Amino acid sequence: MAHAIALIQSLRGTAGGHPVTSILSVAALTGVLGGVLAHHAAWPQQQVMAGWLAYAVLGGVVATAAGARRGRAPFGLANQVTLVRAALVCLIGGALLASGQAPTMSWSLAGLIATALALDALDGWLARRLGLTSAFGARFDMEVDALLLLILALLVWQADRVGVWVLAIGLLRYGFVLAGLLVPRLRAPLPPSRRRKAVSAQQGITLLVCLLPPIAGWLASATAATALICLTLSFVVDVVGLAQRTGPPGGLPKRA
16 A cells, blocks of 8 residues: 555656647557557558547647646646547547458457556546546546447447447437537536446446457347446436536536
């Protein structure tokens, strides 16, 4: 425990960094990882290149958004971990170009997805322990989560493991955002919720399970249906809570 505390304290002092430096460093990591997947996991070249291109676009968006922050605070270690997760999501998204995936590639894809899901817990933990919570970090984390779920839902549907209805898992959050444009009260910040975190984690794990080669189609459908029901109920609880709340609508909550 003492070693863990000492590590956290040392990270607190080195958790800064310029966003462009972080983006370029992760770009190099993404390039190396993509090369490994192409040469040792039989990923098609166009699939890897699509992941690289997606990260280039995402890096530009992150650099612009980070540069527009009030006070130009350091990028922070938690955001750097989220950036690595975003790079993995881009490589995972490249798999949308592959049809009839070979079992070896499916296992390597599952490894990337599992790593991205694990890092989702790490960046939030770092933000809380190092005092790096911010509106930017919360939004960055949230958008990467949403993009990963949408890509996973598309992959499950593309692999013909589950019907087109599985896309609702990836689209519900975007529907909620669209509803907020029409109903300002739905843009109010949501309080931290273990229920929301648990359901969000369930979606990613469920979609990962649906992609595993040994999983039968009927089991994938049943598992995805259960996850979708839980996600829908969670959104209903949040919408009802926001609709009943009094006071002016607010912005995004901080990373929690």
